[in-house]
Amino acid sequence: MLIAAALISCQQxxxxxxxxxxxxxxxxxxxxxxxxxxxxxxxxxxxxTQQFGGIDFQRYMEIVEIRTDGTFSGVFKGESKPxxxxxxxxxxxxxxxxxxxKSAPSDWTITxxxxxxxxxxxxxxxxxxxxxxxxxxALKFKAAK
Numbered sequence: 001m002l003i004a005a006a007l008i009s010c011q012q013x014x015x016x017x018x019x020x021x022x023x024x025x026x027x028x029x030x031x032x033x034x035x036x037x038x039x040x041x042x043x044x045x046x047x048x049t050q051q052f053g054g055i056d057f058q059r060y061m062e063i064v065e066i067r068t069d070g071t072f073s074g075v076f077k078g079e080s081k082p083x084x085x086x087x088x089x090x091x092x093x094x095x096x097x098x099x100x101x102k103s104a105p106s107d108w109t110i111t112x113x114x115x116x117x118x119x120x121x122x123x124x125x126x127x128x129x130x131x132x133x134x135x136x137x138a139l140k141f142k143a144a145k
Contacts, residue, residue, distance in 0.1 A: 014113075018126075031141060037137055122138070
């Protein structure tokens with residue numbers, strides 16, 4: 001019984017944005033695990049899956065680092081130079097967007113419910129990929145070993 005309780009507690013989501021930020025900054029690096037576009041898996045187990053008539057992503061951040069100073073650093077697959085964004089915690093969630101910019105609808109959102117000790121998801125929606133349709137994107141990362 002004690003082992004089951006310990007396993008469940010390890011998979012528990014963050015209770016609030018403060019706890020989510022602590023979990024996110026505790027892991028030195030996070031590796032992409034899954035990409036979902038409009039709730040359909042398009043990347044899993046290190047491979048892209050082709051979606052007939054769907055949006056195809058060939059450029060994605062393979063490794064990200066979330067630093068305590070507010071820097072969100074990501075390295076796109078096949079590149080070595082990090083792309084820098086900024087994360088900010090508010091009363092409901094964590095927003096990831098352009099450094100120094102005001103929050104925008106296209107910012108990435110990380111909710112406490114999507115943050116666990118060894119994994120987190122970030123989501124956005126935008127018309128930029130398939131105008132005028134809204135595209136929902138979710139990236140799931142796992143703590144890098």
